[in-house]
Amino acid sequence: MSPEILYALRDPAGVPTQPWLFLILGALTLALHLAAVQVMLGTGALTLRGAYSQSSHWRRLAAHMLTTSKIAVSVAIVIGVAPLLFVQVVYDPFWYTSNVLSGWWVIGFILILIVGYIALYAFYWKNHHLASEGGRSGHWMVLSLALLLLVGYIVHALTNQMLFPEQWMAWYAPDGNIEPTGRQLHYSHPLRFAFFIALSLPVTGAWLLGYRRYQQARPDADADYIAWLKPLAMRLLTLGGVVSVILGVLWMLTLPEKMAWFALSPWSVLALAALLVTVAFPLLLGARIDRGYWGYATFGVGAVALIVVCAVREVLRYVTLVGSHGYDALDYTVHMDWYSLLLFLLTFAVLGGVTLVYMLTVAWQAGQTTGRYSPSPALSWMGNLSIGLLGLWILAYFAIGFYVWAS
Amino acid sequence: MEFIGLYPTWFEPGVGSGWIIGIIATVHVLFSHTAVGAAIFFAFLASYAHRNDRPDLLEFIRRYGLFLLVFSYVLGSITGPGIWYSTTVGSPRGISALIHNFVWMWATEWVFFVIEVIGVYMLVYLASRVDRQTHLRLSIIFGLTSYTTMLVIVGILSFMMWPGKADWFTDTGVLNGFFGANTFAQLAMRTAFMFTMTAVVGGIVAAGFKDAQFKRDVARKLAWLGIGSAILGVLFFRWYMATLPETATLIMSNRMPEWFPIGVIGMLVAVAAYFIMTLLQPRALVATGAVAMTLVVLVFGLWPGEVTRESIRKPWVAGQYVYSNQVIGRDVPGRGIESEIPLLEEHGFLRTMVFLPEHLREVTPDNAVEAGHALALAACSNCHSLTPTGMRPLQDYFTADSDIDAIVDYLHAGLASGNTLYMPQIPFTDDEAFALASFISTLTLPVTDTGATVDATEPMAPTALVRSGVEANAGADSAAGSDTAGEAPSVETSGQPLAALVSSPVAPREMNP
Numbered sequence: 001m002s003p004e005i006l007y008a009l010r011d012p013a014g015v016p017t018q019p020w021l022f023l024i025l026g027a028l029t030l031a032l033h034l035a036a037v038q039v040m041l042g043t044g045a046l047t048l049r050g051a052y053s054q055s056s057h058w059r060r061l062a063a064h065m066l067t068t069s070k071i072a073v074s075v076a077i078v079i080g081v082a083p084l085l086f087v088q089v090v091y092d093p094f095w096y097t098s099n100v101l102s103g104w105w106v107i108g109f110i111l112i113l114i115v116g117y118i119a120l121y122a123f124y125w126k127n128h129h130l131a132s133e134g135g136r137s138g139h140w141m142v143l144s145l146a147l148l149l150l151v152g153y154i155v156h157a158l159t160n161q162m163l164f165p166e167q168w169m170a171w172y173a174p175d176g177n178i179e180p181t182g183r184q185l186h187y188s189h190p191l192r193f194a195f196f197i198a199l200s201l202p203v204t205g206a207w208l209l210g211y212r213r214y215q216q217a218r219p220d221a222d223a224d225y226i227a228w229l230k231p232l233a234m235r236l237l238t239l240g241g242v243v244s245v246i247l248g249v250l251w252m253l254t255l256p257e258k259m260a261w262f263a264l265s266p267w268s269v270l271a272l273a274a275l276l277v278t279v280a281f282p283l284l285l286g287a288r289i290d291r292g293y294w295g296y297a298t299f300g301v302g303a304v305a306l307i308v309v310c311a312v313r314e315v316l317r318y319v320t321l322v323g324s325h326g327y328d329a330l331d332y333t334v335h336m337d338w339y340s341l342l343l344f345l346l347t348f349a350v351l352g353g354v355t356l357v358y359m360l361t362v363a364w365q366a367g368q369t370t371g372r373y374s375p376s377p378a379l380s381w382m383g384n385l386s387i388g389l390l391g392l393w394i395l396a397y398f399a400i401g402f403y404v405w406a407s
Numbered sequence: 408m409e410f411i412g413l414y415p416t417w418f419e420p421g422v423g424s425g426w427i428i429g430i431i432a433t434v435h436v437l438f439s440h441t442a443v444g445a446a447i448f449f450a451f452l453a454s455y456a457h458r459n460d461r462p463d464l465l466e467f468i469r470r471y472g473l474f475l476l477v478f479s480y481v482l483g484s485i486t487g488p489g490i491w492y493s494t495t496v497g498s499p500r501g502i503s504a505l506i507h508n509f510v511w512m513w514a515t516e517w518v519f520f521v522i523e524v525i526g527v528y529m530l531v532y533l534a535s536r537v538d539r540q541t542h543l544r545l546s547i548i549f550g551l552t553s554y555t556t557m558l559v560i561v562g563i564l565s566f567m568m569w570p571g572k573a574d575w576f577t578d579t580g581v582l583n584g585f586f587g588a589n590t591f592a593q594l595a596m597r598t599a600f601m602f603t604m605t606a607v608v609g610g611i612v613a614a615g616f617k618d619a620q621f622k623r624d625v626a627r628k629l630a631w632l633g634i635g636s637a638i639l640g641v642l643f644f645r646w647y648m649a650t651l652p653e654t655a656t657l658i659m660s661n662r663m664p665e666w667f668p669i670g671v672i673g674m675l676v677a678v679a680a681y682f683i684m685t686l687l688q689p690r691a692l693v694a695t696g697a698v699a700m701t702l703v704v705l706v707f708g709l710w711p712g713e714v715t716r717e718s719i720r721k722p723w724v725a726g727q728y729v730y731s732n733q734v735i736g737r738d739v740p741g742r743g744i745e746s747e748i749p750l751l752e753e754h755g756f757l758r759t760m761v762f763l764p765e766h767l768r769e770v771t772p773d774n775a776v777e778a779g780h781a782l783a784l785a786a787c788s789n790c791h792s793l794t795p796t797g798m799r800p801l802q803d804y805f806t807a808d809s810d811i812d813a814i815v816d817y818l819h820a821g822l823a824s825g826n827t828l829y830m831p832q833i834p835f836t837d838d839e840a841f842a843l844a845s846f847i848s849t850l851t852l853p854v855t856d857t858g859a860t861v862d863a864t865e866p867m868a869p870t871a872l873v874r875s876g877v878e879a880n881a882g883a884d885s886a887a888g889s890d891t892a893g894e895a896p897s898v899e900t901s902g903q904p905l906a907a908l909v910s911s912p913v914a915p916r917e918m919n920p
Contacts, residue, residue: 005761008410011500012735012744013507016581022510071528077484078524081517084488088495088506096414096499103417103496107427110489117481169762172415176764180418180784182496335742340511340581344518352518355548359525362545366536374538383544390551397558404572404586 001165003326009093014333017341022086023314023329029082031310034196035203035303036079037152040072042204042236044120044145051127051135057228063130064211070124073117073148090329094162094321101171102158103182109154116147149197156193157185163259163317165325191254195247199306201240202279206302208233209282213295217368234282237298241279245272258324262316271312274305351393355386409754411747413733415762416784417496423797424497425717425790431493433713435486437604437705440597442479443553444605445471446523448632449530450550453543463621465542469534471612472527480527484520498789500733501724508584508726509563516559522552561597565590568720569652569727576728579741584726592647599640600708603678606633607704610685610697619690626689633682637675655719658829662718667711674707721790722831730831732786748825748832755836756782770838778839779846786833786843795851802850809852814844 015022043065050062087095099106123140135141161171164187171186172178212229215221248271252263262268281301288294321327358379366373375383417424449468456464494502506513526549534542562585565571571587572578606629613629616622648656681700685692722730728737728744735747750759757768757778767778783793783801791801805814818833818840825832835843 001761005410008761009412009414011503011507012412013504013739013742015507016511025514074480074484074524074528077488078517078520081488081520082514084491085506085510085513085517088503089510092503092507093412096495096503099492099495100415100417100499103419103424106492106496107419110431110485110492113485114482117485118477121477121481168415169764172762173764176766178764178781178784180416180788181420182417333743335579337511337581340509340515344511344515347515347518352522355522355552356525359522359529359545359548362537362541363525363529363533366533369536372538373533373536373541375541380540380544383541383548387544387547387551390548390555393555394551394558397555400582401562401586401590404582405588405591 001168001325006093006165006325006327009097010332011092014335015089016335016337018334019090019330019332022089023318026083026086026090027310027314028307029079029086030313031303031307033076033080033083034199034310035306036072036076038200038203039207040069040076041145041148041197042200042207043069043072044141044148045200046204047123048135048138048141048145051130051138051141053134056131057225059134060131060225061229061232062135063127066124066127066130068207068211070120073120077113090332091162091317091321093327094165095158097165097168098158098161101161101168101182102154102185105154105182105185106158109151112147112154113151116144116151119144119147152197153188153193154185156196157188160187160189160192161185163320189251189254189256191247191251195244195251198240198244198247199309202237202244202275203302203306205233205235205237205240206278206299208236209289210296210299213289213293214368216290216295219368219370237282238279241275245275245279248272248275259316259320261323262319267312267315271309274308278302278305347393351386351389354382354389358382358386409750409759410761411734411750411759412500413756413760413762413785414499416788418784418788418793419797420792420794421796423788423792424493425798428490428493428497429710429713429717431486431489432717433705433709435483435490436709436713437701438479438483438486439556440601441604441608442475442483443557444601444603445475445479445609446527446553447550448602448605448609450546452628453546457539457543463618464625465534467613467616467621467625468546469531470615471609472531472534474612476527476531480524484524498724498731498733500735501729501731504725504729505563505567508566508579509581512559512563512581512585516556519552519555519559523549523556526552557597557601558594561594562586562590564716565593567725568655568716575726575741576737576739577741579739588650589647592643592650596640596643596647599636599643602632602636603640604704606630606636606682607678607697607700610692611694611701614692614694614697622692623689626685626692630682630686634679634686637678637682641675651719654828658719658721659715662829663711663715667715670707671711674703677703677707718829721829732789732831732833734786734831734833736825736832748834752834755834755839756785757836757839757842760785770842775842775845776849777846779842779844782835782839782843783846786835793850801847802852805847805850805852807852807854809848811841811844811848814847815840818843 046065047062047069050058050060050065053059053062119140123137123144126137126140127135161167167186171184172180208229212226212233215226215229252268255263278298278301282289282298285294285297289298318329321329361379362373362375362383365375365379419427449472452464452468456462456468491502526545529545530542530549533545537545562571565587566584569587569589570576570584571590572583575583609629610626613622613625616625651659678700681696720727723736724731724733726739728735728739728746730736734751735744738744738746747759757763757770760781763781767774767781770778780793783791787793787801791799791804793801795802815837818835821827822830822833823835
């Protein structure tokens with residue numbers, strides 16, 4: 001595909017803001033989405049591991065991880081909407097072509113995800129007393145994890161197919177015969193997929209450290225259980241981190257020729273360093289991990305590392321498409337729309353910020369409270385403010401809408 | 408050579424991409440409208456429960472919330488992006504047009520999605536662990552947030568039909584595209600409908616309550632909600648209809664299956680009867696009845712509604728400038744968008760399509776059928792299945808006694824001008840029309856009595872229908888060129904609209920999409 005053809009596929013409507021903003025938001029939200037996906041997979045695997053254990057600690061962990069995994073699927077889906085939106089804005093020729101070429105799998109993604117999620121709930125419904133009685137009907141959990149991995153693989157293939165415009169015609173019309181059913185996934189890089197899946201090990205390790213710290217703050221904290229969690233979390237973090245780094249290096253060594261420059265670039269070194277810092281962080285903390293809020297810090301560092309990985313991944317995509325195919329995502333025609341940009345920024349930063357802080361603080365503190373929880377007056381005021389901001393938003397919608405309609 | 412940015416085509420030979428998009432959209436509407444309605448109903452119930460010291464109502468919220476968590480938020484949250492996915496493969500330039508115009512509106516809606524998902528988990532899992540005031544606050548936040556998601560998406564859906572303001576094409580700001588009469592009429596209609604759905608689906612949970620008094624209270628509240636919202640829904644539907652462009656009304660009266668209005672009216676009567684019954688006799692509220700009513704609403708209300716909404720904006724698929732076959736058929740000066748029709752008129756599809764094997768760029772006697780297949784994929788298959796099954800199979804529009812010349816005549820007369828109701832302007836070049844006709848002639852075309860008189864209820868051989876169109880259309884082709892692209896049928900010959908001459912004989916076959 002020549003650059004002219006790729007540009008011909010670009011949407012003629014242009015974009016309503018400078019393209020770099022979409023790239024940044026895409027990388028940021030992808031990192032959050034990946035974190036939720038990796039927690040979902042890791043806690044799901046821990047559920048399966050613990051549900052059938054004789055150890056009461058394992059079964060207790062399995063019960064908590066099952067709830068975590070269930071919620072993490074929802075969070076992964078809802079956060080995943082954002083990078084899905086942004087990739088279509090600046091990489092539309094690539095994303096749409098890749099999807100159409102595997103249309104059958106794109107539709108399959110929806111059905112597989114629904115079945116995978118329902119299977120997770122099926123396991124949950126069968127195991128209301130998981131901690132005390134152990135697991136039942138584990139096949140639902142196995143099915144769920146297998147299907148969730150499969151949807152991850154589909155997205156992996158779609159994301160990679162974007163990067164090979166030189167192959168698109170051969171995939172669409174092999175030997176010159178058009179094959180429009182989209183029943184093939186055309187390209188995958190197993191080591192790249194394995195790297196991103198393996199990251200769920202250290203991410204889940206970091207999550208467990210935070211979970212352990214959270215348990216410490218409960219008035220009915222079980223010191224024995226908390227002590228048992230630490231080596232498990234550390235093993236997942238360090239061994240999982242090493243496995244991830246090895247897979248990452250293998251991915252770099254097997255990059256396609258046009259991307260080979262990336263392997264030894266400062267970008268990949270930066271990503272490697274971020275991962276290693278995350279793995280080493282609890283070791284550097286030592287005994288401080290049980291003091292203050294340091295127990296949560298490893299997950300924070302891990303989240304930053306994921307942002308670095310996603311940003312570096314974006315560099316790989318951007319430079320590959322500019323360098324090998326002459327398509328510059330940053331030269332999209334801009335038709336600035338200040339209203340919708342400001343609406344988003346205000347909704348995100350002010351309304352979303354206040355409301356989410358209120359809700360998450362309530363959830364956090366209620367979880368650490370024995371009996372019925374009542375928030376502080378300041379926090380309750382924040383809840384009222386959230387309601388006020390939502391009311392104001394709706395009022396503004398109708399006021400502006402009626403004004404535009406009437407004028 | 409200049410290219411037009413048509414993507415490859417995804418063609419599902421069994422049911423067609425159109426049905427898949429429609430099914431996913433319909434299921435999503437069921438889930439999402441119920442979820443939004445339930446969220447607002449929750450807020451009302453929580454407020455009522457706290458003011459009247461009725462903790463039993465909070466138990467209803469908790470149980471209904473758990474049910475909804477799976478019914479709406481698990482399935483709704485997947486089918487929502489599912490619509491994106493399905494339109495991405497079924498109509499990539501259509502969804503692209505919406506995203507490139509409204510990306511920040513969608514991003515704003517995403518913020519509300521995040522709050523909403525956290526909210527539903529908190530309402531379910533913290534119902535008995537937080538004090539009443541906090542629970543009430545969470546319920547109100549959840550209800551308001553859910554409704555804002557509808558406020559945002561309705562503006563985008565309205566744009567799909569018809570940009571809010573007429574001057575959007577020159578001043579393409581989001582506000583001009585987003586807000587208009589159709590936006591508010593559609594919002595009112597959908598709001599009423601979501602409460603009807605809430606009342607119907609809420610009955611599935613309420614039916615299971617053991618406390619007779621409590622069940623009676625909830626059943627009555629749901630019944631009043633259902634009756635009131637159904638009455639308002641009918642009124643708002645009439646308002647919505649009044650905001651539609653003339654072509655939409657024409658298509659609705661000519662192209663929709665005959666059972667649609669009967670089905671919708673029957674559904675409304677059934678809903679009203681059902682709620683009157685549960686109002687007078689709350690014991691009649693049983694889970695199987697509520698499930699049956701949900702299915703009735705799904706099949707006789709939602710399905711016709713979504714199919715109609717999808718159909719009445721044809722031939723456009725987004726903003727009255729992207730045709731259903733993905734070609735840009737109208738200038739949008741405010742965005743520097745130019746119609747691709749002039750380029751197609753000059754060079755045709757085969758020389759300007761990106762995704763085409765090189766040996767098909769020139770039509771020859773040897774490759775005519777294959778080139779015709781490629782053209783049918785690109786220009787027709789979004790709305791017409793190329794196999795005997797699926798949406799509006801192409802083969803149903805022609806008869807076995809149609810020869811290639813007759814089909815060519817029809818393609819030129821019926822499509823090149825853009826004056827066939829419901830169809831995009833498709834200016835095939837002569838060799839392309841020949842290629843497409845060659846492909847169509849290989850399909851299993853229905854056999855008819857060639858000597859039969861044209862009957863409004865039977866398909867007609869293009870030979871006959873095209874002749875009348877061509878003769879009447881003499882000299883009118885140039886007038887129906889790019890200058891009129893995107894406008895309602897307007898070219899008249901011999902005192903008759905060209906659309907009537909060309910399109911009416913094929914209409915009967917479209918009565919069963």
